Structures are given as structure tokens and as C-alpha cells.
Amino acid sequence: MAMNPIFIATLAGAFILFATLFQTGRVKKVWRIIEDWFHVYQFLKVPELNEATQQHNQLYRKVSLYLHSLPSLEDSDFANLITGKKQNDIVLSLGPNQTIQDRFLGTTLFWFNQAAHEPNPTRPGAFVLKIRKVDKRRVLRPYLQHIHAVTDEIERQGQRDLRLFMNADSFGRWRSVPFTHPSTLDTITMEPDLKNRVKSDLESFLRARQYYHRLGRVWKRSFLLYGPSGTGKSSFVAAMANFLCYDVYDINLSKVPSDSDLKFLLLQTTPKSIVVIEDLDLFLAEKSTRVSSSGILNFMDGILSSCCGEERMMVFTMNTKENVDPNLLRPGRVDVHIHFPLCDFSAFKSLASSYLGVKEHKLFPQVQEIFQSGASLSPAEIGELMITNRNSPSRAIKSVITALQTDGDGRGCGLIGRQTEDDDVDEPEGVVCGEGLHTVKDLRKLYGLFRLKITRKHRSNSSLGASPLR
Ligand SMILES: Nc1ncnc2c1ncn2[C@@H]1O[C@H](COP(=O)(O)OP(=O)(O)OP(=O)(O)O)[C@@H](O)[C@H]1O
Numbered sequence: 001m002a003m004n005p006i007f008i009a010t011l012a013g014a015f016i017l018f019a020t021l022f023q024t025g026r027v028k029k030v031w032r033i034i035e036d037w038f039h040v041y042q043f044l045k046v047p048e049l050n051e052a053t054q055q056h057n058q059l060y061r062k063v064s065l066y067l068h069s070l071p072s073l074e075d076s077d078f079a080n081l082i083t084g085k086k087q088n089d090i091v092l093s094l095g096p097n098q099t100i101q102d103r104f105l106g107t108t109l110f111w112f113n114q115a116a117h118e119p120n121p122t123r124p125g126a127f128v129l130k131i132r133k134v135d136k137r138r139v140l141r142p143y144l145q146h147i148h149a150v151t152d153e154i155e156r157q158g159q160r161d162l163r164l165f166m167n168a169d170s171f172g173r174w175r176s177v178p179f180t181h182p183s184t185l186d187t188i189t190m191e192p193d194l195k196n197r198v199k200s201d202l203e204s205f206l207r208a209r210q211y212y213h214r215l216g217r218v219w220k221r222s223f224l225l226y227g228p229s230g231t232g233k234s235s236f237v238a239a240m241a242n243f244l245c246y247d248v249y250d251i252n253l254s255k256v257p258s259d260s261d262l263k264f265l266l267l268q269t270t271p272k273s274i275v276v277i278e279d280l281d282l283f284l285a286e287k288s289t290r291v292s293s294s295g296i297l298n299f300m301d302g303i304l305s306s307c308c309g310e311e312r313m314m315v316f317t318m319n320t321k322e323n324v325d326p327n328l329l330r331p332g333r334v335d336v337h338i339h340f341p342l343c344d345f346s347a348f349k350s351l352a353s354s355y356l357g358v359k360e361h362k363l364f365p366q367v368q369e370i371f372q373s374g375a376s377l378s379p380a381e382i383g384e385l386m387i388t389n390r391n392s393p394s395r396a397i398k399s400v401i402t403a404l405q406t407d408g409d410g411r412g413c414g415l416i417g418r419q420t421e422d423d424d425v426d427e428p429e430g431v432v433c434g435e436g437l438h439t440v441k442d443l444r445k446l447y448g449l450f451r452l453k454i455t456r457k458h459r460s461n462s463s464l465g466a467s468p469l470r
């Protein structure tokens with residue numbers, strides 16, 4: 001029996017239409033909606049915040065990291081293209097209200113990225129997992145374990161994209177941007193011995209989960225970075241974040257309306273993060289914040305951090321700690337003190353090596369002499385002169401000499417070569433307080449601190465990290 005040509009044409013047309021719709025994913029979508037009608041799937045929500053406590057849900061962060069590592073992200077209906085860590089790096093990011101598929105143990109799972117900002121801009125987002133009811137019992141538990149394993153591995157290899165969180169408004173919420181600061185411990189000019197001790201301190205912190213638990217302590221560590229402006233304190237925080245592969249929460253105290261808002265901000269921070277308060281001395285001196293001293297003390301004591309997870313660094317920066325109540329900086333509140341001094345000759349040489357690629361130069365003796373006379377500049381000032389004159393090392397060094405003779409004159413006076421026998425005092429260098437150790441002796445043993453002779457009144461700028469033990 002001959003086929004009706006109209007029937008054949010209609011069939012072919014329907015086939016082409018179906019294939020086209022299938023290609024664009026519309027049929028798949030309609031099919032999914034039909035399946036949802038018949039309750040084939042179960043939905044599980046992973047909210048960004050725990051609604052009862054308003055704390056960050058760790059699983060949300062892990063799921064986000066996991067989903068962004070999936071090759072199937074390329075096949076999702078809609079993805080954002082954003083720049084990655086390195087220049088020219090372009091990475092895919094799952095768009096809001098978009099779905100991504102994953103395969104696990106022979107079944108397909110769907111993740112829906114529920115947008116954070118609709119309809120209420122402050123409402124947190126969520127990921128919604130859609131899994132076949134028949135597969136749930138068999139697949140869900142191992143699948144969640146799989147997500148943990150994959151994200152742990154990503155974090156171990158330091159591949160996680162870091163974020164910088166800021167409390168930019170007075171609503172007590174964090175806003176974040178990708179953290180791409182290029183500073184590393186290698187690029188920070190610092191006395192090499194001190195740098196090595198800090199490095200091993202950070203490394204041992206990363207491995208110390210069991211140790212802290214055994215002691216019944218919160219797995220956290222606090223640093224005080226103090227020294228004049230432009231000596232590298234903020235750069236060091238960035239270097240720490242890159243070294244530890246931790247996010248940074250930068251607390252602007254002037255934007256915190258009250259003690260309870262400070263608590264709330266801390267509760268929302270996640271583990272594997274550095275919580276930073278810059279210029280704490282200024283806030284304490286000027287009382288330019290509505291947060292009380294006891295609010296700051298609670299924050300530093302870690303009572304709060306004990307209820308919102310662990311694996312955190314607290315970093316406070318100050319220009320000087322002279323006017324700060326020593327009680328505020330006692331061990332436990334601040335575990336490690338690091339002094340960031342103005343440049344001495346060896347710091348200058350180190351900057352010349354990295355900024356100008358010069359290890360020796362005929363002008364070096366002259367520079368050394370000027371430093372010995374007591375003049376000094378910050379690494380930021382010297383670095384800037386070197387960057388400006390980077391095409392001519394001689395010109396760069398000459399400009400540093402001129403600056404030392406003018407701007408830097410006397411800046412370091414009294415800090416170098418003014419030691420008197422009467423004023424001798426045992427001063428440890430840099431890192432001064434250790435975990436679980438309470439005596440000065442213990443602390444010295446910990447870091448093999450060596451004795452420096454410097455004056456009681458003036459901190460030496462010839463040695464990075466000189467810090468009195470109290
Ligand atoms: N020790 C250092 N090693 C390398 N670069 C440095 C160092 N100190 C400062 N710089 C450079 O100087 C600039 C300013 O440094 P940074 O902001 O870290 O100083 P700071 O101590 O935080 O100053 P402030 O107290 O004013 O906040 C940065 O660009 C940094 O690269």
C-alpha cells in the first residue's frame with residue numbers, strides 16, 4: 001500500500017521539530033516537568049544560611065565548590081563566564097535559577113541554583129537537589145560523602161577560589177568579591193628567620209585539628225601585626241590567606257552598629273578563613289566605633305568562634321601597641337605578635353633584589369651608611385621609588401638615597417645603634433606566644449627565640465619582628 005505523501009511530509013516535519021526542540025533542551029524540560037507532576041523525584045534543599053541560627057551552612061559552601069568543579073557545568077542551560085584567579089583565566093559559574101546535572105552510581109541528579117536575591121535582596125540563596133525517589137536510599141548518602149571527598153581534595157590542593165568578605169553596609173551582612181591579591185610569603189620582605197618561623201607556625205596550625213581538640217581548645221589562632229604605615233601588614237594578611245588557602249573576612253568596625261552585630265558578623269563567617277580587624281589601635285583610641293571594648297574582647301577570646309565552627313585565623317593590625325591595654329593582647333587573645341618595622345639595610349637589599357633584580361651595587365655601601373646613621377623609610381616608600389625607576393637600578397638607588405636623606409632623615413633615629421648597656425633588655429623576635437603554653441620560657445623554647453639588645457623605649461627597626469614579651 002502506497003504511503004500518502006502528505007502523511008510522510010507531516011511525519012518528517014514533526015520529526016525535525018522534535019529534534020530541534022530536543023536540541024534546545026525544551027523537550028527535556030517539558031519531560032522533567034511531567035516527571036515532577038508524577039512525583040518521581042524528591043527535592044532536598046541546601047540553604048546558604050541555617051535559618052534557625054543564621055550561621056553559614058558549611059554544606060552549601062561545599063556543594064557550591066563541588067558543582068563548580070563539574071565538567072557538566074559546560075552543558076548547563078545557562079552559565080556565567082567570569083575571570084579566574086590568573087590573568088586570562090576564564091571560568092564558568094552556575095547562573096542563578098539554573099540547573100546542572102550530575103551522574104553518580106548510575107543515576108542522574110539535578111542541582112538547581114536558587115538565586116539569593118529574589119525577591120528579597122538580603123534573602124540567602126540555596127541549592128536544591130532533585131533526586132529520583134527510587135534512587136534516594138541507595139544513592140544519597142554515598143553521594144553526599146562523595147561531595148565531601150571531592151571538595152576536601154580541591155581544598156587540599158589549594159585550587160579553591162578565595163573570596164574577600166566585607167561588611168560594607170550597616171545591615172550586618174557580608175558582601176563578597178573574589179580574592180585575587182597577588183601577595184605571597186615569598187613576595188613579603190621580612191627577616192628570613194622570622195619568615196620561616198611564621199611559615200612553619202602556619203603549617204603546623206593547618207595540621208593541628210586533633211591537637212586542639214585534645215586540649216579542649218577552639219582550633220583558631222590569633223595574630224597581631226604591628227608597625228608603621230607601609231611596612232607590609234595588610235600585604236602579609238593577603239599572603240597568609242594565599243598560603244593557607246583561606247577566605248578573608250575584613251571587619252570594618254566603623255560599620256558595625258553594636259556588639260551584637262559584631263557577634264552576628266562573626267557567626268556568619270565560615271571555617272578556613274582569616275577574620276581581620278585592621279587598625280584596631282585607632283578604633284580603641286578614637287572610640288570611632290559603637291562596638292564596646294568588651295564586645296571586642298569577646299570577639300578576641302574566641303567564645304563566639306567556638307559556637308560557629310573552627311579553623312579560623314584572627315588577625316589584628318596596629319601601628320603601635322604602646323597605647324593599647326596589655327590585657328587586650330594577652331596570650332589566648334593574641335597568640336602571635338609580629339613586628340613590621342621600617343626598612344633597614346638588609347630589608348633594602350632584599351627589596352632591591354626583588355624590585356630591581358640587583359643583588360650587589362656600587363652604591364650599596366653609601367646606602368648602608370645612611371641606614372646606619374639612623375635614617376629609614378617604609379618598604380612601601382622604597383618599593384614605590386624602585387618601581388618608578390625600575391628601568392635604571394642606579395637611578396632607583398640614587399632616588400632612595402635622596403629620599404633617605406630628606407624624607408627619611410631621622411625617621412629611624414634612635415632606633416639603630418643607640419643601645420646602651422643600661423637599657424639592655426632581653427627582647428625576643430617576632431612571634432611571641434604559643435598555643436597551650438603559658439610561661440615565657442615555654443614560648444622561647446617554641447620558637448628558639450634569640451636575644452636581641454635593643455632599647456626599652458625604642459623598638460629596633462634593624463630587626464624585623466622585635467616584640468617585647470610581657
Ligand atoms: N615588607 C614588605 N615587603 C614587600 N612589600 C611591601 C612590604 N611592606 C610594604 N610593601 C609594599 O607597600 C605597599 C603597602 O603595604 P601595606 O599596605 O601592606 O602596608 P601596611 O603596613 O598595611 O600599611 P598601613 O599601616 O598604612 O595599612 C604594598 O603595595 C606592598 O607591596
Ligand SMILES: [Mg+2]
Nearest residue numbers: 233234235278
Ligand atoms: Mg594596612
